Amino acid sequence: MSAQDDGTPEGRDGTAMADDGSTTPGSATAAEDAALQEALAAAHTAIWGYGVVGAAVPLEARGPVVAAEQAHQDLREQLTTLLASRRVEPVDDEGGYALPFPVLSPVDAAALAVTLEEGAATAWTWVLDQATEHSTRELAVGALTGAELRAVGWRAQAGVTPVTTAFPGLPTT
Amino acid sequence: MSVPPSSPLHAATFSRRSLLAAALAGTALLAAGCTDSPGDAADAVTPAQVDQLAAAVAVQEQLVSAYDRALGADPALAGTVTVLADQARTQLERLRAAAPGAAASTTAGSSAALDPAGVRGWLRTQVSTAAAAHAAAAPDFTGGRAALLGSIAAGLRGQEAVLA
Numbered sequence: 001m002s003a004q005d006d007g008t009p010e011g012r013d014g015t016a017m018a019d020d021g022s023t024t025p026g027s028a029t030a031a032e033d034a035a036l037q038e039a040l041a042a043a044h045t046a047i048w049g050y051g052v053v054g055a056a057v058p059l060e061a062r063g064p065v066v067a068a069e070q071a072h073q074d075l076r077e078q079l080t081t082l083l084a085s086r087r088v089e090p091v092d093d094e095g096g097y098a099l100p101f102p103v104l105s106p107v108d109a110a111a112l113a114v115t116l117e118e119g120a121a122t123a124w125t126w127v128l129d130q131a132t133e134h135s136t137r138e139l140a141v142g143a144l145t146g147a148e149l150r151a152v153g154w155r156a157q158a159g160v161t162p163v164t165t166a167f168p169g170l171p172t173t
Numbered sequence: 174m175s176v177p178p179s180s181p182l183h184a185a186t187f188s189r190r191s192l193l194a195a196a197l198a199g200t201a202l203l204a205a206g207c208t209d210s211p212g213d214a215a216d217a218v219t220p221a222q223v224d225q226l227a228a229a230v231a232v233q234e235q236l237v238s239a240y241d242r243a244l245g246a247d248p249a250l251a252g253t254v255t256v257l258a259d260q261a262r263t264q265l266e267r268l269r270a271a272a273p274g275a276a277a278s279t280t281a282g283s284s285a286a287l288d289p290a291g292v293r294g295w296l297r298t299q300v301s302t303a304a305a306a307h308a309a310a311a312p313d314f315t316g317g318r319a320a321l322l323g324s325i326a327a328g329l330r331g332q333e334a335v336l337a
Contacts, residue, residue: 121327128311128320137312141323145308148327152334164331166260167267167324 028132033083035123035130037091039143040079042123044093046072049116052099056109068113068150072120075143082136110157117151118169125169144169218273218318225310226272229322232306233265236329239299246287254296257332264325271318297336304329 027033050069054062080090103112124144131137148168155163218226240258244251287295304326311322 125320125324128323129316131319132315134312137315137319137323141308141311141326144323145327145330148331149334152331162256162260164257164260164328164335166263166328167321168327168331170320170324 029086031130032127032132032136033086033088035127036079036083036136037088039120039123039127039140040076040083041091042120043072043076043079044091045097046116046120047076048093048097049112052103053109053113053116056103056112057106061106064150064153065113068117071146071150078139107158110154111160113154114151114158114160117147117154121147121151121169123169218314222314222318223273225313226268226318229307229310230265230268230272232303233261233268233325236299236303237261237265239296242287243292243296247289247292250292250296253335257300257335260328260332264328267321268325271321293336297333300329300333300336304333 047069050065050072054065054069057065083090099112100115101108101111103109121144124140124147127140128137128144131140148165151165151168152163155161237258240254240261244254244258307322307329308326311319311326313319314322
């Protein structure tokens with residue numbers, strides 16, 4: 001770890017870091033880092049939400065739930081590592097979240113999963129919009145695609161039509 | 174750029190951070206997705222990127238043409254494919270809007286007859302090819318164009334899954 005003469009740690013571009021670990025506004029990747037934090041928050045939300053989804057579907061139908069949760073855990077790990085490498089304190093999870101609607105059936109669970117994946121897709125398109133690093137945009141394209149592929153499956157189970165969307169993560173208008 | 178929150182997640186009561194993410198994403202992408210703001214560095218494109226955008230438009234035009242050919246060869250696909258074709262057309266419109274100087278062109282697609290038995294698989298391959306092209310192009314851009322290309326690529330991967 002390098003440090004400036006005043007003891008303030010430097011970012012990878014030599015920009016001073018704030019005491020709380022966040023990048024200073026002048027950092028070359030400040031906007032990108034902020035977007036990555038939002039993607040990390042979305043991953044936290046999805047991981048928590050899939051616990052609810054899993055509890056509402058029969059045991060024999062939990063395979064996709066487990067796979068989806070694992071995908072978000074993998075992204076959480078990647079994001080945490082990336083942000084830490086920039087000396088940015090990764091956002092923590094909230095501990096608990098309020099559901100947008102009661103989840104009382106497998107159809108409700110699928111609808112919740114759609115909400116989780118669409119939330120993740122929105123966060124990753126924001127990363128694409130804000131990223132300055134090519135590698136970050138590559139990560140975002142992959143994550144966005146994964147979210148949409150899972151959403152397609154969940155929309156079908158939730159009875160949502162069409163199951164595809166032209167612009168995942170982007171506003172409809 | 175500030176626009177009121179517009180995400181469906183706003184009605185939900187997940188964490189404030191998640192809601193903020195959704196709101197912010199809608200905000201910036203609305204503003205940056207398909208416009209060409211002279212003062213926004215993220216929206217500036219190099220001559221090479223202009224060519225890349227033109228190529229992306231051409232890829233999408235070919236996909237729209239492929240959907241038309243598929244529906245012509247196997248009308249029974251209409252129930253599944255019509256909505257996908259409409260989405261592909263909408264994507265093409267947004268791509269054209271994001272590409273400086275892009276205009277509708279007449280895509281010279283193949284006129285060879287398609288075997289109705291293999292149309293679905295053929296179409297899936299066309300969708301996959303287009304998705305891969307857009308996904309590869311997206312990281313080469315910044316701002317709204319990167320988001321648009323990445324979003325379209327993801328949307329087409331979803332279509333590919335439906336056609337499987």
